[in-house]
Amino acid sequence: MRALVAGTGAIGILASLILRLRGYMVTAIDRHDASTPAGQLLSVMGVQHVNAAAGTSALGSDRFDLIVEATGAIALDFDLLGLLAINGVLVLTGIPNAQAPPIPVAAGALLRQMVLANQAVVGSVNANRSYFEAGVRDFTEAHRRWPGLLERFVTRRRPIEEFPEVLGRREGGAIKNVLVLDASG
Secondary structure (H helix, E strand, O other), X not given: OEEEEEOOOHHHHHHHHHHHHOOOEEEEEEOOOOOOHHHHHHHHOOOEEEEOOOOHHHHOOOOEEEEEEOOOOHHHHHHHHOOEEEEEEEEEOOOOOXXXXXXXXXXXXXXXXXXXXXXXXXXXXXXXXXXXXXXXXHHHHHHHHOOOOHHHHEEEEEEHHHHHHHHHOOOOOOOEEEEEOOOOO
16 A cells, blocks of 8 residues: 655654554655655655655656645645545645635546545544554554664754743754753753
8 A cells, every 4th residue: 555644744754654564655745855854764664755845746646545644735735635546545634724815726626536536535633542552552663663763753852941942933854852851851
């Protein structure tokens, strides 16, 4: 099975990890080259990284059984529908800006494609206890399969006193910043 993950922030990387653990061939797209911390992590997991800054045309004619969107980019969401294989599923996890201006969409053609190709779109944001338990199992397996990988998810450790800056501004290339309560870490 082939999967595409759009976005290589924390959610996109975790989605890539879970899909690789379940045997999917995964391609991840973002607007950066593979030298970023995210690109390097994806490489360790065997995920193909594609810089799609110029659009999804960078993927050529590839079609995917499962697409996980983790960007919140409205126009991209509609482009991703065109990359679904027959019986494909698009999972939206990014939260779009409700105040964004409308975009033109060929709705008739899009909906026709979805019906005739038996495609589905699902939105997901919540989790329950069983998902967290599965996450612990997945992290255990990821640690076994790719030693040292999980430690690389933490990009920086910052003192708790810097929380306004850490929470208020996303650092370029950061995956996860951790606030440390004391100097001993």
